[in-house]
Amino acid sequence: xxxxxxxxxxxxxxxxxxxGEIATRARRELGSAGLGKRAAxxxxxxxxxxxxxxxxxxGPRFGYICDxxxxxxxxxxxQAARDAxxxxxxxxxx
Ligand SMILES: [Zn+2]
Numbered sequence: 641x642x643x644x645x646x647x648x649x650x651x652x653x654x655x656x657x658x659x660g661e662i663a664t665r666a667r668r669e670l671g672s673a674g675l676g677k678r679a680a681x682x683x684x685x686x687x688x689x690x691x692x693x694x695x696x697x698x699g700p701r702f703g704y705i706c707d708x709x710x711x712x713x714x715x716x717x718x719q720a721a722r723d724a725x726x727x728x729x730x731x732x733x734x
Contacts, residue, residue: 689718689725 665698668699688695689715702710705718705726713721 689721691721691724 657719670709686696686698686704687693687703688697688709690706690709693706693709695708697704697706703718703722705713709718709721
């Protein structure tokens with residue numbers, strides 16, 4: 641039956657496109673989620689804010705101060721380290 645044949649061809653094409661679209665979206669979403677996380681992580685400068693310290697901090701929740709300096713420095717000293725860091729970056733940017 642020509643009509644049915646045509647319909648099933650259309651349907652086939654539709655299903656194929658749909659499947660392709662779903663696969664593309666799934667890949668894009670998975671990919672961008674992975675990339676997004678990675679990109680966000682790269683944007684954050686995780687280095688410890690203490691001058692000369694090469695350790696990685698645990699991020700914004702810890703004020704970008706590494707474990708060693710969290711123990712070594714008082715909150716005020718940590719804040720001073722952050723301030724100095726920010727100042728340095730501002731100078732570099734300007
Ligand atoms: Zn440190």
